[in-house]
Amino acid sequence: MTVWTDIGNIQKFDVTPNPTTIKHKKTRGGLKTIDKVAVTLIEMAFSAALDEWTLDNLRLALLGQIATDTTGEYMKIGVDVIERQLKFVGDGKFGGRFEVILPRVFINAKDAIAFLADGDNDFGRLPLSGDILADATLNAFGTVRALAGSTGSAPVNSPDELNYYIGTGILYSAPLA
Numbered sequence: 609m610t611v612w613t614d615i616g617n618i619q620k621f622d623v624t625p626n627p628t629t630i631k632h633k634k635t636r637g638g639l640k641t642i643d644k645v646a647v648t649l650i651e652m653a654f655s656a657a658l659d660e661w662t663l664d665n666l667r668l669a670l671l672g673q674i675a676t677d678t679t680g681e682y683m684k685i686g687v688d689v690i691e692r693q694l695k696f697v698g699d700g701k702f703g704g705r706f707e708v709i710l711p712r713v714f715i716n717a718k719d720a721i722a723f724l725a726d727g728d729n730d731f732g733r734l735p736l737s738g739d740i741l742a743d744a745t746l747n748a749f750g751t752v753r754a755l756a757g758s759t760g761s762a763p764v765n766s767p768d769e770l771n772y773y774i775g776t777g778i779l780y781s782a783p784l785a
Contacts (some may be wrong), residue, residue: 612695612780615668616660619733619776621696623708623740623750626651652740652749654694654713656779657733668692668781669717669736690715691741695780697755698773705775710750712741712784745785 628649633640658665663683666672670685692715696708716738725732740749 610693610782610785612782613664615665615779615781616658616662617776618656618658618696618779620655620657621698621708621777621779622655623710624653624655626653650742650749653737654710654740655719655735655737656696657735658779659731659733661732661734664781665734665736668715669721669734671715671717691784693782693784695782696777697780698777699775705755707753707755708750709753710740711743711746714739714741 627647628651630646630648631642632644632646634643658669663674667674667683667688668690670683671688671690672683672685673688675682675684692713694708694710694713696706698706715736717735718737719735721735722732742749
C-alpha cells in the first residue's frame with residue numbers, strides 16, 4: 609500500500625505526451641500522401657507549480673541533498689537524482705475532479721526558481737518538473753481517474769458547462785513502490 613505525503617496546494621499541473629513518429633509516404637500517382645504513421649517512442653513529462661515552500665519541496669526542485677555541519681542542517685543543491693511517485697488530485701471550482709497517479713517520475717527540474725516574487729500580483733510559485741517513466745507493473749506511464757465533481761459527477765457529456773474546468777489541486781508524493 610502506498611503512503612502518500614501531501615506536498616501542498618498547486619495552481620498548475622501539466623502532463624505532456626511527446627510521441628516520436630515515422631510517417632510512411634505513398635508515392636503512387638502524382639502526389640505523395642501519408643498513409644501510415646508508426647509510433648517509435650513514447651515520452652512523457654510533467655510540470656507543476658507548488659504553493660508550498662517546504663525544505664522537501666525545495667529538495668525536489670533543486671535536486672538537493674540534506675547535509676549537516678556545526679551550524680545545523682542545510683541542503684546541497686544539484687547533487688541528487690530523485691525518483692518518486694506523484695499523485696495529483698484536482699479540486700475544481702467548476703467541472704469534474706480528476707486524480708492522476710504517476711508511479712515513476714524522474715525529477716528533472718529545469719525551470720528558474722524565483723526566491724523573490726512580485727508580491728503585488730501573486731505569491732511565489734515553486735516550479736517542479738521532470739520525466740514520467742513507464743511503469744513495468746502497470747505497463748503504462750500512469751493513470752487518470754474521474755472523481756465526483758464539485759458541481760456534478762464526472763465525467764459528464766459534452767457540451768455541458770460542468771466540463772468547464774476551473775480550480776486548483778493537491779500534489780502528493782511517495783517513495784517508489
